[in-house]
Amino acid sequence: MSSIWEYANPRRFMATSGALLPWISAIAAVCLVVGLVWGFFFTPNDFRQGSTVKIIYVHVPSAIMAVNAWLMMLVASLIWVVRRHHVSALAAKAAAPVGMVFTLIALFTGAVWGQPMWGTWWEWDPRLTSFLILFLFYLGFMALWEAIENPDQAADLTAVLCLVGSVFAVISRYALVFWNQGLHQGATLSLDAEQNIADVFWYPLITVMAGFGFLFLALVLYRTRTEIRARRVKALIAQERMA
């Protein structure tokens, strides 16, 4: 138990993640149920936005997780490139569809929220547009993984794509602000902002955010475990064939 890298061993990872997974899933479920029920039914309506504001409890956490999932893929890809830990590469692969779905949820709830607020389902606002582009990055990452047979090669190439894509995603983000100032309200949750949301909304929101975080963790662990099993099957078949 000397170093965190011991979990890079697939066997070690399977044992530990198997033990943790039920707990993480349970925490995710509790946080989500408590936070969402609290947010939807026990918070007042916003004086300007009415009850539509409640979509914030899905929209904001999924948007945050959409970005964080990409960051996690970036870190996992870097770990793979530097230390060649297979589990890391598989975790990046496993996180991509999860991140993509979070991006879709953020886009969809954004549209549903935007319709009554701005009178339009879609607006080429920098935030919305950058999430659309993030969605395309997820698609490209997954498509590249699917297209390459050799898993190590796929891991290497997707890692390079993830690195370059991250740089371009950041450039795109600022380019979009330059391009169109946008309708989207400022960050709801910055710590130093004067106009922050009231505590009454804030507590259920962080509960849901924690729930989404644990949900992401649980899904990624679950999918990484599946990938490891798939790799094991492949390795066993190869072994069988060579013997």
Add this chain to the structure above:
Amino acid sequence: MIGLLKRDLSLAIRAGGGFGLSLAFFLIFTALVPFGVGPETGRLSEMAAGLLWLGALLACLLSLDRIFQLDWEDGTLDLLATSPLPLESVAALKALAHWLTTGLPLVAAAPVLGILLNLPGAAYPWLIASLFVGTPALSIIGAFGAALTVGIKRGGLLLSLLVLPLYVPTLLFGALAATRGAQGLDATTPLVLTAGITLGAAALLPFAAAAALRVNLR
């Protein structure tokens, strides 16, 4: 190093090299636009700068898979990888050759096609300048995408899927420079930013492309 550039240029120009295909695509794209959005000159002239940028981008995209694919298939890439020329230089030179045979002709053709779309007179210098400084970025980013997908059979569609999101900032700044020019506004800032993306891409992406090529050659 010059040898590789010279070879790529003569290969592109000779029969079967595909030189001019992108140019023809650009022409057809521009000719099809009015059928899609209607022939009113006022509307066309408003959209012309952006549409020409988009057309140039798509025309560029069309020929990207040729950057490394042919050399990969006939084994030349293996030999280049074992040559004294670093793969980083190979990637950069091939992107340059792609720009000279694809991007530069598109820049030259854009003003002519601008007439078809009724591009306002004030926009011409800005359009040409923005395409001139922006299309190299398209070739370099494209070379990176081509390096990623070189080992994949029929990877052309995947290449587009990977490269198009990476094209966003270049398209955005380049088209913005041209559009602002068309409106008679000063477009120096987006033009400089377009050039910045080209320079940044030229400085960094050959390394990423070479890394991808090494992985694919294993």
Add this chain to the structure above:
Amino acid sequence: MTLRVSDLACARGPAQVLASVSFSVEAGEALILRGPNGAGKTTLLRTLAGLTPPITGTIMHEEDAIAYAGHADGLKAQLSVTENLTFWASIFGTDDITPALTAFDLHPLADRRAGELSAGQKRRLSLARLLVTGRPIWCLDEPTVSLDAENTARFATAVEAHLAQGGSALIATHIDLGLSNARTLDITPFIAKGLPASDPFADDPFVGALS
């Protein structure tokens, strides 16, 4: 110019194909690699050429010493014979392509486009490329494919001349080239049968993931 390989393990894709390969090739010497199809001759040569990274082991030679020629000819159909050779000469920083043309009797074909050559003629052109690289260690993968007897002899002469100049060659081939200073290395004993017995999970960490 010595090539020294010790305890080399090579992989083709995700699978290890060769283990603990050790040999050395001295200047003026040719090493003929033999082994059944799929044994890993190509993998070994690609590893030596630096295209595929080895799993373990060391490959020692001077920098920029290896010229590799694989199954593919690496020729451009639209370029003439001379242009193809001149291109490689410029890449490798040499300038005289005449010896290469002479050695493989390519003068009569010099202005023909590579696309118009027969398979054997293409092969000669791709072997002539070795001479313009100016590199001492040749790693050749089935170099005599589609060559007739006369041109195989011509190739053998070129290899002899290369060895006489202090070069060396590793040649994966099934035919007897009749080289004077050649050793044969059968790589069959090095084939990695399944996984190494000592550590059943060394090859792929995922085999043991669930046990």
